[in-house]
Amino acid sequence: MKKIKVGFVGAGWMGSCQMQRITERDDAEVVALFEKNAERGKEVLKSLGLSENILVDDYQKIIDNPEIDAVWLVSPNSFHAPQAIAAMEAGKHVFCEKPASTLFEDHCREIELSEANPNLKTFVDYILYFDTMEEHLRKMVASGEFGEINQIQINYRHPVNIAGDKIWKLDQSIMGDAIGMGINHAISVMVFAMASQANPVAVYATSQNPHIRGFEADPVYNIVVKFDNGATGFCFGNIDHGNGYDAYHNFSGTKGGFVFESQTDRTHKVRYWSEKIADGKWIWPLDPEKCKADGVEDLVWPEDTTTPDSGDVVEHQTGECVGHFIECIKNDTQSPMGFVNSQLIAEIGWAAQMSATTGKEISLPLNKDEARAFFDGEAGTL
Numbered sequence: 596m597k598k599i600k601v602g603f604v605g606a607g608w609m610g611s612c613q614m615q616r617i618t619e620r621d622d623a624e625v626v627a628l629f630e631k632n633a634e635r636g637k638e639v640l641k642s643l644g645l646s647e648n649i650l651v652d653d654y655q656k657i658i659d660n661p662e663i664d665a666v667w668l669v670s671p672n673s674f675h676a677p678q679a680i681a682a683m684e685a686g687k688h689v690f691c692e693k694p695a696s697t698l699f700e701d702h703c704r705e706i707e708l709s710e711a712n713p714n715l716k717t718f719v720d721y722i723l724y725f726d727t728m729e730e731h732l733r734k735m736v737a738s739g740e741f742g743e744i745n746q747i748q749i750n751y752r753h754p755v756n757i758a759g760d761k762i763w764k765l766d767q768s769i770m771g772d773a774i775g776m777g778i779n780h781a782i783s784v785m786v787f788a789m790a791s792q793a794n795p796v797a798v799y800a801t802s803q804n805p806h807i808r809g810f811e812a813d814p815v816y817n818i819v820v821k822f823d824n825g826a827t828g829f830c831f832g833n834i835d836h837g838n839g840y841d842a843y844h845n846f847s848g849t850k851g852g853f854v855f856e857s858q859t860d861r862t863h864k865v866r867y868w869s870e871k872i873a874d875g876k877w878i879w880p881l882d883p884e885k886c887k888a889d890g891v892e893d894l895v896w897p898e899d900t901t902t903p904d905s906g907d908v909v910e911h912q913t914g915e916c917v918g919h920f921i922e923c924i925k926n927d928t929q930s931p932m933g934f935v936n937s938q939l940i941a942e943i944g945w946a947a948q949m950s951a952t953t954g955k956e957i958s959l960p961l962n963k964d965e966a967r968a969f970f971d972g973e974a975g976t977l
């Protein structure tokens with residue numbers, strides 16, 4: 596079996612974790628690393644049992660290496676798009692950390708290149724997709740267990756990690772906007788969970804200045820998403836302050852509802868009701884004792900069910916997302932998180948910025964000319 600050869604970019608907090616997951620596989624290998632901080636690059640390679648000789652001092656060397664099948668981008672945000680575009684122009688598959696772009700012009704170019712090269716597999720790391728609770732939720736919505744969903748709330752309140760040299764996250768020219776810095780996780784959960792029932796058609800948003808830390812871009816967003824079946828989604832996003840990781844979910848439908856609370860003990864984190872499968876009674880699927888007492892043992896979720904309640908990347912589903920992208924390449928399939936397939940999630944982010952500035956509701960799909968006129972039409976540089 597031919598191994599997928601990866602050119603890795605950015606071996607920081609998230610990057611070193613993902614690189615480790617690649618090295619644990621037997622169908623992929625890291626054959627080159629571009630890391631601006633050479634000392635860190637060497638340390639990470641050594642800790643993973645890889646040769647220091649694969650460290651390169653210029654991104655161009657990744658692009659020019661004909662041996663490399665896929666480029667894995669875990670650099671700071673503003674580099675993602677220029678690096679992804681150069682990789683696709685060189686005929687390489689692209690794994691991209693979120694956000695896929697910090698400039699609208701680059702977003703358009705990524706979509707254009709993906710559409711012109713469907714053989715190239717792309718992926719934006721909306722990692723909550725791989726959380727097993729989110730899988731349950733998507734299946735339950737799709738099988739009508741909550742009837743028609745009309746109201747959704749998802750929070751992303753999480754003081755993002757700016758420790759040490761992760762201080763770049765305060766700098767707007769590198770971080771981009773706060774939605775791309777993490778609030779898009781909540782948006783992705785909402786869009787993927789609703790995908791079986793409805794599509795987003797408009798966005799209204801407000802934003803606020805930082806209150807605690809020195810973010811240059813507004814770190815607080817309140818985003819309303821309208822769906823084409825009349826449902827409305829709401830996202831409280833805050834990357835500035837909070838107490839721990841708050842990815843609260845509340846889905847309400849005509850025949851049931853679902854609530855997830857990050858900040859409570861495991862047995863109480865998830866509860867739902869469904870006329871279809873539980874006679875309309877509230878069920879706590881992570882509480883086997885209560886399910887037993889209520890006579891619904893068959894509705895208990897497995898012990899290894901994961902829930903989205905940590906901001907620590909080491910506890911994220913990195914193994915699953917790495918495996919998913921490698922499988923997409925091997926099986927010649929595009930991921931639901933590919934640049935084209937996930938473009939509506941990115942568009943909600945652009946639309947929210949436009950709405951927060953203009954005070955107007957913005958329709959989806961985005962009118963590209965209007966968006967270009969709003970954003971300044973600049974493209975990023977490597």
Ligand SMILES: NC(=O)c1ccc[n+]([C@@H]2O[C@H](COP(=O)([O-])OP(=O)(O)OC[C@H]3O[C@@H](n4cnc5c(N)ncnc54)[C@H](O)[C@@H]3O)[C@@H](O)[C@H]2O)c1
Nearest residue numbers: 605606607608609610631632669670672674692693720761
């Ligand atoms: N999907 C998720 O849940 C998740 C979680 C954490 C971080 N992230 C994303 O991962 C990326 C990295 O975040 P982090 O927290 O690991 O930051 P980090 O600062 O720890 O890592 C970034 C690394 O990139 C290196 N670097 C700087 N400029 C570079 C360039 N031009 N090319 C290549 N490498 C460069 C830095 O030296 C550093 O080692 C960000 O885009 C962030 O949004 C995603």
